[in-house]
Amino acid sequence: MREKQLLPDRYPNGELFLCDLGDVVLKDDTASMEHPIFALSTKPDTRVREYDHKGNTVTITPSVKGLATIHDKDILIFAISQIMEAKNRGLPYSKEVSFNANDFLRFANRMTNGRGYLGLKEALTRLRGTTIQTNILTGGQEQTDTFGLIDKSRIRRRMRDGTVTDWSVTLCDWLFNAIEANEVLTIHKNYFRLRKPLERRIYELARKHCGAQKSWKVSLDVLLKKSGSQSSKKKFKQLLKPIVDYDHLPDYSVSFEGKDHVVFFNRRFIEATVTTGRIVLQTETYTKARNTAPGWDIYVLEQHWRGWMQEKQKARPQNPDKAFIGFCRSWYKKNGKPAGVY
Numbered sequence: 418m419r420e421k422q423l424l425p426d427r428y429p430n431g432e433l434f435l436c437d438l439g440d441v442v443l444k445d446d447t448a449s450m451e452h453p454i455f456a457l458s459t460k461p462d463t464r465v466r467e468y469d470h471k472g473n474t475v476t477i478t479p480s481v482k483g484l485a486t487i488h489d490k491d492i493l494i495f496a497i498s499q500i501m502e503a504k505n506r507g508l509p510y511s512k513e514v515s516f517n518a519n520d521f522l523r524f525a526n527r528m529t530n531g532r533g534y535l536g537l538k539e540a541l542t543r544l545r546g547t548t549i550q551t552n553i554l555t556g557g558q559e560q561t562d563t564f565g566l567i568d569k570s571r572i573r574r575r576m577r578d579g580t581v582t583d584w585s586v587t588l589c590d591w592l593f594n595a596i597e598a599n600e601v602l603t604i605h606k607n608y609f610r611l612r613k614p615l616e617r618r619i620y621e622l623a624r625k626h627c628g629a630q631k632s633w634k635v636s637l638d639v640l641l642k643k644s645g646s647q648s649s650k651k652k653f654k655q656l657l658k659p660i661v662d663y664d665h666l667p668d669y670s671v672s673f674e675g676k677d678h679v680v681f682f683n684r685r686f687i688e689a690t691v692t693t694g695r696i697v698l699q700t701e702t703y704t705k706a707r708n709t710a711p712g713w714d715i716y717v718l719e720q721h722w723r724g725w726m727q728e729k730q731k732a733r734p735q736n737p738d739k740a741f742i743g744f745c746r747s748w749y750k751k752n753g754k755p756a757g758v759y
Contacts, residue, residue, distance in 0.1 A: 419663060419664055419665040420665075422612070422659075422663045422665035423607060423610040423611065423612070424609075424610040424612055425610075426526065426610060427523075427526050427528070428523050428526065441498045441499055441502045441524075442501075442502065442603055443494060443498050443603060443605070443606060443608060444494070444497045444498045444501045444601045444602070444603060444604070445494055445497065445601060445604045445621065445624075446493075446497060446555070446592055446595040446596070446600060446601050447595065447601065447602055448553050448555050448595055449490070449493075449621075450602065450622070450625040451622070451626075451643070452468060452470070452473060452475055452643070453466070453475075453618075453643060453644060453645025454475065454477060454485075454490075454566075454645075455484070455485055455486055455487040455489065455490050455618075455645070456479075456483070456484035456485065456486045456614075457487055457615055457618060457644070457645060458614070458647075459488075459614065460483075461482065461483030462483050462484045463479050463481065463483055464479070464484075465477065465478050466484070466645070468645070470639075470642060470643070473551075473552065473553050474551060474553075475550070475551040476549070476551070477547065477548075477549055478547070478549075478550075478563075479546065479547055480542075480543070480545075480547065481546075482539070482542050482543050482546050483543060484543065484547050485540070485543040485566055487614045487617050488540070488617075489540040489544055491521075491525040491527075492521065492537070492541065492544060492586060493566065493567075493588070493592065494525075494604070495514075495516070495524050495525065496586055496588055497588075497592070497601060498524075499514055500514065500588075500596050501596060501601055512568070512587050512588045512589075512590075512593045513585055513586070513587040514585060514587075514588075515583050516584055516585070516586075517583065517584070518537055518581065518584050521537065522534075522537065524609075525609050526609040526610055527609075537584070541570040541572075541584075542570075544565070544566045544570070544586075545565050545566075545567050545568075545570060546565070547565065547566050548563050548564065548565055549563070549565070549591070550562070550563050555594040555595040555598065555600060556594030556595055556597050556598035556600065557594075564590065564591060566589060566592070567586050567588055567589060568587040568588065568589055569587045570585065570587070571586075573585075602625065604620075604621075604624055604667075605620075605624075605668050606667075607667040608667060611666075611667075615644065615646060615656055616660060616665075616666065618644050618646075619640075619644065619657070619660060620666050620667060620669070622640065623666065623669040623671070623681045626681075627681045627682075629683065629685075629717055629724070630720070631683055631720070632680055632681060632682050633680070633681045634678055634679070634680045634681075635678065635679055635680075635681075636679075637650060637653070637654060637677045637678065638650065640653075640679055654673075657671070657679065661673060668683065668685065669681045670682045683720075685724045685727070685728075696733065696734075697737075698738055702738040702741060702742065705742055706718065706741060706742055709742055709746050709749060710746070710748055710749040711749075712754040712755050713745075713748070713754075713755055715745070718744070718745055718748060721744075722744045722745075725744070
């Protein structure tokens with residue numbers, strides 16, 4: 418039943434179609450995952466949006482073509498993913514990403530027909546036309562002037578036959594600052610198989626707030642506010658019900674708790690606990706782990722460790738405490754201290 422709620426995987430063979438970057442991992446910026454920047458409507462929405470939550474403010478102003486939608490955001494995910502891949506490989510990168518439209522459409526699990534190409538062109542127009550004013554920091558910088566989600570886009574054609582030779586998109590400083598500061602998260606490849614805008618938005622919020630934790634509990638009011646949905650609270654709960662009933666979100670399971678709360682459960686944590694739950698670490702191991710990986714939440718690292726063992730189908734280590742300390746040492750060597758810890 419869960420699989421039936423997803424769009425078909427149109428390109429299951431995993432063809433390496435992304436030119437020099439190969440098999441790019443999907444990345445999304447944390448600022449737009451946490452705050453409602455994109456419209457959830459599939460119809461043109463020309464209303465100005467105001468959002469204020471715990472001192473974070475955003476004003477989103479559309480063009481006559483309407484607000485950029487969460488499906489338009491696929492282009493930004495595509496660009497961010499390619500830039501992060503180049504950055505991680507030590508390759509040159511910039512705010513401008515040139516691409517072949519067919520590559521993007523396949524990346525985003527879309528049809529590579531005339532409608533797909535037209536949709537791409539219209540999405541670029543909405544992204545350029547939507548303007549943002551916000552005090553939300555990216556890369557430790559507050560940008561208070563008005564800016565577009567992208568600075569510009571380009572479609573280049575041959576003069577003789579009109580064939581499109583290449584496309585490009587130039588990200589705004591706000592998004593590029595987030596990339597430079599590694600303020601991005603990996604998202605599941607099945608994100609592009611979610612049919613409805615609200616499903617994608619709810620997944621984003623779960624990925625940002627639940628992350629690698631076992632669970633995340635949030636009030637219905639806050640979830641409604643953060644989602645950007647224009648529905649009433651009653652209607653919003655009705656729209657969430659199929660997500661709860663069919664249980665088809667990647668990575669996370671969703672349930673209602675009482676009348677006014679929603680709880681997200683991390684599937685990987687649950688699976689890892691089932692597989693590795695027989696492993697009980699000693700109390701002093703956590704103290705040693707804190708000294709090994711200073712600044713990191715040791716319990717989060719434990720979840721990563723258990724998830725890694727489950728994913729790699731590792732056998733139970735002969736000395737779990739020593740194995741966990743070794744994992745923390747490798748984690749710290751690779752990642753250093755978490756952002757904001759000095």
